[in-house]
Amino acid sequence: MPEMDRPAVKDRLLRYVQIDTQSDPLSPTQPSTEKQKDLSRLLVKELLDMGIGDAHLDEYGYVYATIPATSTRKVPVICFCSHVDTAPDCSGTGVQPIVHTAYTGAPIVLPQDPSQVITIEEHPYLKEKIGDDIITASGTTLLGADDKAGVAIIMELAAYLVANPQLLHGEIKILFTPDEEIGRGVDKVNLKKLGADIAYTLDAGELGSLEDENFSxxxxxxxxxxxxxxxxxxxxxxxxxxxxxxxxxxxxxxxxxxxxxxxxxxxxxxxxxxxxxxxxxxxxxxxxxxxxxxxxxxxxxxxxxxxxxxxxxxxxxxxxxxxxxYRNMKEVLQHHPQVTALAEQAMLNCGVQPRKFPIRGGTDGARLSFMGLPCPNLFTGEMSLHSKQEYVSVQDMEKSLAVLVELVQLWEKNAAE
Missing domain, CATH: 3.30.70.360 (Alpha-Beta Plaits)
Structure with missing residues (x-):
């Protein structure tokens, strides 16, 4: 794929995590907290600034947007989805992200609470990330890479595709949801307005994660x-x-x-x-x-x-x-094997080895699958979720972006004339 501006995904994440979007399981409203819309409004503005003219925020806190097709083939309409809220388990107020450039493998001591130390012993995946740029919070809050890493990747995908119309792809829908962390992420989504045939959530962790099975x-x-x-x-x-x-x-x-x-x-x-x-x-x-x-x-x-x-x-x-x-998305996705197969192929084409894990949890994709929108979950690099020791690799995020660019082109190549 053509060369991309390396800092772009990182810089988006650094902006987004500083906006408090914590959801509230005890609130009866939709979205459960108005502050989630603070990020959503920014996302709409950035999408409009890219030239995506139908980007908008609805009353329930959903962001909808469309990237027009550049292909004349009959390509299924793909939706990429991430959630804007952060978990109630840990504070998301006043997040101060820190970039640890070229991580050495040494313990990462978070400066605002030195008792918070991220080590390879406690976080074995970090052994694979030596040399990467690691983003953490400062020790008193979660980071919010769950799922603002996914949001940043999708936003950068949109910017990249708009800037490179020579890349052939079908119509692409963007959906950002509120309240995923409290199980209400798709309660009010308008699938008719969304108009997608298939979807992928960007809300998984380790490089290569491809999740098509989750808890019921x-x-x-x-x-x-x-x-x-x-x-x-x-x-x-x-x-x-x-x-x-x-x-x-x-x-x-x-x-x-x-x-x-x-x-x-x-x-x-x-x-x-x-x-x-x-x-x-x-x-x-x-x-x-x-x-x-x-x-x-x-x-x-x-x-x-x-x-x-x-x-x-x-x-x-x-x-x-x-x-x-929610129910196990495998019950739906087993009837739509191409959705997972093309995601695997996109990873392999980008030099990423797919890792298929059953999710010991749920995603918006599980519920979307049972609402008629087959939707596995793809990696972002977000790790140690819902905690002060949350972290993400910038290089994992960049690889995720590359996989999405490859994926939309694979769907176009496999479509009918």
Whole structure:
């Protein structure tokens, strides 16, 4: 591919991460935080400045834009998608990115909190990145490369294609979403307006990552109904729902089915929040497994454990709610093999060895796939996500950009006349 301006992707990321876009799982609005639109408005301006005239931000926080086709072939319309929000797990306010040029392999001490040290021992992938330029935050916030690295790569793809109309490709759609980190990334997306046939999210980590398989996911809430009474005269009357919930959590499996005990394709149940009072308490869970059928088994286990607790306290009871969150994209993508195959070929053509990992999580692509838009997930270089030790390799981002340029041309070459 023609020579690109090397600093471009890096400089975009350095600008974007300084804008606070943290989403809020407790907010009922869409987007969950208005500040996400601060970055989205900037992206629209930059797209318009490139000459992409239909770029716009809608009321729900989605950015839509179209790069016109340069080919007369019947090329499927490709959408590239990333999310603008950062995770609620770690502060995204006042991010101060630092570029560690030509990383040597030595520990990276983050200056605003020297207790935050990024080492090869704790982050083995860094062994492959010696010599690369590594971007981190300063020690008190996350970096936000998840997923502003993806945003920067897609934005630079747009700039590159607009500047090089001799490259043949079909129509390309750009979609930037809010609230991915809280599971609402595509709740209000308008697929008819988007008008794409296939999609790729840019939200994976290691160089060469090509993710076409992810957890299936449910959310489950277990309610404990106790009996309230004045504590001064509660003997023989009070059944404290908070204590029931605590006893229930203590009864969860100790040697399996927990995130801290599982890896690979092993599923888990994970309590994420306990709230309530003496009369009513609730425990919120996320339930995960690559085998969708096993979600029901995990939920039955939680019901059984809760029922055993309340049987010991006559007059108390328990109820349950289960909400589907997303499903394994493999169930869809296996029927669209070309979507993954061409991404693999694009990587190989760019000298990148594909790495296919099952995602122990979810992406917007999982839900988009089940909404009729087959959508695997491609690498950006973002690593150690949702933490103060988050980092990204500039060279990984540049390789990702090269792969996208190759990918759109491969789709054009494989299209009908």
């Amino acid at each position: 996911a449910d959310g489950m809430t277990v309610y404990f109904h106790g009996i309230a009474a004045h504590p001064g005269s509660a003997k023989g009357k009070l059944i404290n729902a908070i204590k029931l919930a605590g006893e229930f959590v203590a009864s969860l499996p100790k040697e399996k089915l927990a995130p801290e005990l599982t890896e690979g394709r092993e599923g888990f149940v994970h309590p994420v929040r306990i709230t309530g009072s003496a009369e009513l308490a609730q425990v919120d869970f996320i339930i995960r497994d690559f085998d969708t059928q096993k979600l029901g088994e995990h939920e039955f286990l939680l019901q059984h454990l809760a029922d055993e607790i309340v049987l010991k306290y006559p007059g108390s009871r328990t109820t349950y709610e289960v909400k589907e969150q």
